[in-house]
Amino acid sequence: MSNHDIPEENLPERSTAHGEVSVPDENPFADPGLPPHEHRIQDIDEGAARRSERTVALLFTISMLCTVGFIASYFAIPRDKSIFVFPIGHINAMNFALGLTLGVALFCIGAGAVHWARTLMSDVEIADERHAIEADPETKQKVLADFAQGAKESALGRRGLIRTTMFGALALLPLSGVFLLGGLGPKPEEKLRHTLWAKGKLLVNMNTDQPLRPADIPVGSLTFAKPDGLEESDEDFQQQIAKAALMIIRIQPENIKDKRELDWSHDGIVAYSKICTHVGCPISLYEQQTHHVLCPCHQSTFDLSDGGRVLFGPAGHALPQLHIGVNQDGFLEARGDFAEPVGPAFWERGAEK
Ligand code: FES
Structure with a gap:
């Protein structure tokens, strides 16, 4: 394609026969702006918002139960017991239970957080100019204000059920690591x-x-x-x-x-x-x-x-x-x-x- 085929307004800046640089009047790649914001069902229907809240709380609650299951498996399952799991075959029962419960506990915390963010937290699009790396005091103030605003919009204060179950799930999960330390002993002795x-x-x-x-x-x-x-x-x-x-x-x-x-x-x-x-x-x-x-x-x-x-x-x-x-x-x-x-x-x- 030659320049003759390109619309004039799309041509980049170029030199004229007299050596002057001509700049197109309009920016050929103008910012199209953000599309109109679309409200989610949870934004306009409090019933849907409550259902989302319960879903998030359920995921956090399952995470808590799995952490409890992890600890119970550690104590209840004999270390040398094996089970048949299709299609893997025979594997150590305790390892299987620990892996399964810890995996589900982590997954539910992640899934709960994602569902919460997608359905209940504010999803208003924001466009901001790129700025220098070193932030000036006003920018720092703005960041802190934005953070406070984000915390407010996350509805953490208003959604008590989510807050309680999330803190419960996050507080229980590290216990899994504490119990894993018990796996360092006892010595295998003669085994x-x-x-x-x-x-x-x-x-x-x-x-x-x-x-x-x-x-x-x-x-x-x-x-x-x-x-x-x-x-x-x-x-x-x-x-x-x-x-x-x-x-x-x-x-x-x-x-x-x-x-x-x-x-x-x-x-x-x-x-x-x-x-x-x-x-x-x-x-x-x-x-x-x-x-x-x-x-x-x-x-x-x-x-x-x-x-x-x-x-x-x-x-x-x-x-x-x-x-x-x-x-x-x-x-x-x-x-x-x-x-x-x-x-x-x-x-x-x-x-x-
Ligand atoms: S296991 Fe470390 S060198 Fe073999």
Whole structure:
């Protein structure tokens, strides 16, 4: 499109043949102004306003009930109870109840505030000029006056039901955090010391669910395993696999540096806990040339050819090794449980000293 096609009034300022700047008489982008204000039903019908008020109060009341439910769940539900929730499967009942009640409590406070603002607070449109960042005293006065006006228009003083329930919901909600602090104890004591691994327990491939033979573990591969008999459909699957998850690699026996590691392996096949000894992330990155494994959470690096020793990162101690062998049917089996607690388990190690 050429300038000849554009209406004259829409052309920007331009130079004339004499070098003068000509400015269009009218601003081509004039402020169209605010559309006419439309009243909401709540502005003209006190009955509708009362219904909105009750809705907001109901949401705040549900929030209060959920906070009470959160606290009750914390005390009433056994910590190791699990429930089946579709489509997730078996999950810890207390975690589910705490998450659900806290989530609904927060949602209801938010939804109540939004509904209140949309239906009962003043919705008169205001246009103001942009001003300098540094406010002058008059502007500060105006801001304070606007704030007072806003508080007045929010009807907080007039809508007693909303005020009471909102303060109730906001006052109760922080209690949830106080009770969560109780989750820091008690110490797990012996619960983390033992895993499902035991003498004669077969090593089962996590992906195929099949018992593993030495021939299934080629040099340079990383295989994840679980104890035979542990199924994903089990109620306590997550709890048990969090302790028993195993990674298996095969190293040329002459490349194994640690003598005990050699004794606890089978033909270069070594099995280590998959749970990082820093704060318990599952380790998953294997470098086959160096036999190093890396924890993706904070980059702790362990040498699986040297007793799972920590090479780098915040992990405080080596990965526990599982003593393995081969049974008379040719399957890989455990020769006992881990000799030391898996994962961080700092409380148990401290008690041994
Ligand atoms: S959990 Fe593995 S490095 Fe932190």
